[in-house]
Amino acid sequence: MATPTQTPRMRGPDRDEPEDRAHPLERLGERLGGDGGLLATLARLTVVAITIVNAVLFVPRMVADEAWVGVAVTVLASVALLAVYLTKRAVPLKYLVPGTLFLLVFQAYPVAYTGFIAFTNYGTGNILDKGQAVERIVASSVVIPEGAVRYDAAGMATEGGDGAVALLLTDPEGNEFLGIPDEGVVSLDEAGEVVRDGDRVTQVGDYVRLNLRQVQDRQGDFSDLNVPVTEDGEVVGAIALQTFTAAARAEPTRIYDPDADTLTDISTDTVYRPVEGTFTSDAGEVINPGWRVPIGVDNFTRAFTSPLIRGPFTRVFIWNYSFALGSVLLTFAVGLGLAITLDHEDLRGKRIYRSLMIVPYALPSFMTALIWAGLLNTEFGAVNRMLGGSIPWLTDPWLAKASILLVNLWLGFPYMFLVCTGALQAIPGEVKEAATVDGASAFQSFRHVTTPLLLITVAPLLIASFAFNFNNFNTVYLVTQGGPPIVGAQTPAGHTDILISYVYRIAFESGRGQDYGFASAIAVIIFLMVAGISAYSFRYTKALEELQ
Amino acid sequence: MSMLGTAPGTPDDVRQQEAAARAHRRANRSRRRYWREVGWRHIVGILAIAFAMYPVVWVLSASFNPSSSLAGQQLIPDNLTLENYRTLWETGFPRWLWNSLVISGTAAFLTVLLCALAAYSFSRMRFRGRRGGLLTLLLVQMFPQLLAMVALFLMMIRIGDIFPAIGTGTRAGLILVYLGGALGVNTWLMKGFFDTIPTELDESARVDGASHAQIFFQIVLPLVAPILAVVGLLAFIAIINDFVVAQAVLSTNEESWTMSIGLFRYIDQRYGARWGPFAAGAVVGSIPTVLLFAWLQKYIVSGLTQGGVKG
Numbered sequence: 017m018a019t020p021t022q023t024p025r026m027r028g029p030d031r032d033e034p035e036d037r038a039h040p041l042e043r044l045g046e047r048l049g050g051d052g053g054l055l056a057t058l059a060r061l062t063v064v065a066i067t068i069v070n071a072v073l074f075v076p077r078m079v080a081d082e083a084w085v086g087v088a089v090t091v092l093a094s095v096a097l098l099a100v101y102l103t104k105r106a107v108p109l110k111y112l113v114p115g116t117l118f119l120l121v122f123q124a125y126p127v128a129y130t131g132f133i134a135f136t137n138y139g140t141g142n143i144l145d146k147g148q149a150v151e152r153i154v155a156s157s158v159v160i161p162e163g164a165v166r167y168d169a170a171g172m173a174t175e176g177g178d179g180a181v182a183l184l185l186t187d188p189e190g191n192e193f194l195g196i197p198d199e200g201v202v203s204l205d206e207a208g209e210v211v212r213d214g215d216r217v218t219q220v221g222d223y224v225r226l227n228l229r230q231v232q233d234r235q236g237d238f239s240d241l242n243v244p245v246t247e248d249g250e251v252v253g254a255i256a257l258q259t260f261t262a263a264a265r266a267e268p269t270r271i272y273d274p275d276a277d278t279l280t281d282i283s284t285d286t287v288y289r290p291v292e293g294t295f296t297s298d299a300g301e302v303i304n305p306g307w308r309v310p311i312g313v314d315n316f317t318r319a320f321t322s323p324l325i326r327g328p329f330t331r332v333f334i335w336n337y338s339f340a341l342g343s344v345l346l347t348f349a350v351g352l353g354l355a356i357t358l359d360h361e362d363l364r365g366k367r368i369y370r371s372l373m374i375v376p377y378a379l380p381s382f383m384t385a386l387i388w389a390g391l392l393n394t395e396f397g398a399v400n401r402m403l404g405g406s407i408p409w410l411t412d413p414w415l416a417k418a419s420i421l422l423v424n425l426w427l428g429f430p431y432m433f434l435v436c437t438g439a440l441q442a443i444p445g446e447v448k449e450a451a452t453v454d455g456a457s458a459f460q461s462f463r464h465v466t467t468p469l470l471l472i473t474v475a476p477l478l479i480a481s482f483a484f485n486f487n488n489f490n491t492v493y494l495v496t497q498g499g500p501p502i503v504g505a506q507t508p509a510g511h512t513d514i515l516i517s518y519v520y521r522i523a524f525e526s527g528r529g530q531d532y533g534f535a536s537a538i539a540v541i542i543f544l545m546v547a548g549i550s551a552y553s554f555r556y557t558k559a560l561e562e563l564q
Numbered sequence: 565m566s567m568l569g570t571a572p573g574t575p576d577d578v579r580q581q582e583a584a585a586r587a588h589r590r591a592n593r594s595r596r597r598y599w600r601e602v603g604w605r606h607i608v609g610i611l612a613i614a615f616a617m618y619p620v621v622w623v624l625s626a627s628f629n630p631s632s633s634l635a636g637q638q639l640i641p642d643n644l645t646l647e648n649y650r651t652l653w654e655t656g657f658p659r660w661l662w663n664s665l666v667i668s669g670t671a672a673f674l675t676v677l678l679c680a681l682a683a684y685s686f687s688r689m690r691f692r693g694r695r696g697g698l699l700t701l702l703l704v705q706m707f708p709q710l711l712a713m714v715a716l717f718l719m720m721i722r723i724g725d726i727f728p729a730i731g732t733g734t735r736a737g738l739i740l741v742y743l744g745g746a747l748g749v750n751t752w753l754m755k756g757f758f759d760t761i762p763t764e765l766d767e768s769a770r771v772d773g774a775s776h777a778q779i780f781f782q783i784v785l786p787l788v789a790p791i792l793a794v795v796g797l798l799a800f801i802a803i804i805n806d807f808v809v810a811q812a813v814l815s816t817n818e819e820s821w822t823m824s825i826g827l828f829r830y831i832d833q834r835y836g837a838r839w840g841p842f843a844a845g846a847v848v849g850s851i852p853t854v855l856l857f858a859w860l861q862k863y864i865v866s867g868l869t870q871g872g873v874k875g
Binding site: 055056059060074077078081083086107108110111112114115116118119121122123124125126127129130133138353354357358360362363365369372373374375376377378379380381382383384386387388389390391393395396398426429430483487489490493494516519520523524532535536539542543546547549550554 | 615616824839
């Protein structure tokens, strides 16, 4: 599709056309306008405009935030987009790049990132990076030493008293300062225009002085207020309010030494060294918070060796396979049975049966899962009231498993019914007739003629259905939330949890805090198993054949 | 099966009587045969429909029942009321519904666009890496996005630190995340359909001087409208059904919740008291999907055998 008279600024490696000598502006116009008609021009202009706007908007903010990965990705993506859309080369790329870009950023990258997190201790207690953790530890060790510098203080705030707060500080020698949280201490002359009522300062720049009552009204803001004190660019302490009218300069008792990478508690002279993301003393004492660091395969070995985790994990693992396999077999058996039953030429009202039977398939599955949870409720549920008992459908370990399979059968049989009906009708009638002529009974004909032909069409769908149910989060989580809980499990694990709901609960719901590292390790294990299923199903995928 | 009636006014009475007697015997036999061959099928069918409709009927009835508690349910309520719908409308439901529609609609539309672009190049162009690309897509769709929920959650928080507009707790952010899963099995489905459009059409257009983009937008796209609709619908249904990715991205901001998050939190642990309004929500919330499904049913049923599994 490449025309020979083009001059792309970005040269492909295999380019050998002669260069065009047209005026650069003309060439640019041609590129922007293209010759693809109005829609194509609009599409191209949109992509180019979005690219430029994105780059201009995002890059400076990311640089300010030191998000270097983001900067690299944005710059590379922008260059690639402009290269693809401003030239006439690489026509297939023009069509592939948009989807691929999203695929890389929101699918491939998260997957790779999951793999990375799996080898770290990321989670509650180790949520920050090292710099943030050190900052937090030092800031929280701040105490007011004896003989500290003390100030008379008055509260101030912008916007006539409702905005950001600051402190008006007077040191023992009578020097006046404005202390602004997160910024520092500045002498009044540098802080802005000072308005005085006699000796009393009433306004500095945008800050107006508050009376005691107003300060008390904003007690929360003022008690949290910390004004950092810097010497030679290093934070050496912080000024905080002691009472509503007095402040003092506090100093940290823990000092971080970046060269030795140690933390020293000056009050006790204990030295802490970093061990697996926490500062630990020689005596084994640790300081919280820790930070996230790679910890090797610990998360994986925990799943298989720690006795309090291994037991529940094994159960979840086994139930995951049983659930997926059971769902496929049940839905297929019922769907096929119904398809055979209703596929009879003399049967009236086939269309009514079919359209009513696929209702479960047409309803949103998250909704029906929640509905079933209500219907199976032990005390008030419709099922129990119909049966006149109080059967613990969702709270007994085995009944809960049965209920989950029942709900999934309800959700899945219409699909199998549709698929099997289609596949049965596609089997030529002559084949069955031939079997009958040869003396085969109805059962023999079904067993040896219909089934093999049916399985050719349906087998790949059964594998796809297995793979889907393997990670069927909605049915499990929205009906039982994984419960009832397995007694004595260290991680949140329930009798109906499958691996993916287990991941979710470890990452987001655990009573002991979130453990992203361990959750990701389980996700990686699922990845490996899904890869196994996929490798198996690839052999059945017809779609591949045309590519060979 | 209509063997009971013989034509009236036959001249030969004897023959008529004999025929009637034969017909009667046959009718008895054929009624038995009817039940053996056809009748039982109706019983099975009716049972299956009872199973399929059981929760649907209960929810419809509960949504109009004056008692809003789970304990007060009857299959046929004493009288009907819209009270539950009114209660529902005072919760966050209207916003959840709107969020769900906006997110699913936008993401489905963009999914169709991204997919069609990719499918066009795979179907019509021959280039290095074409086979590898197609195989990669097949591989990618084996690993659903929800497996990476932890990474997505942390990543969206980081994005939100820098660009609050597309970070955690925003609808735009969630739409972007969903677009990450746009290519995949859908591209295959579309490519298969694109392949059935004769390339002679493209070629004659090219001879007339049309560019590749003109061929795509003005010739191919209108012809593949049915598959665009199917992929759009499948994407819409998959997205409106999603709970876990939406929860990971949106949970921090109640304003942005979708129906799945909102209704789950609304009913969670409170089945006893909130059943009526919840049922009303289930009815209203199902309408968009059911309408779309009814509209595109025939396409879906034929597309099913090609490998679309509902999410």
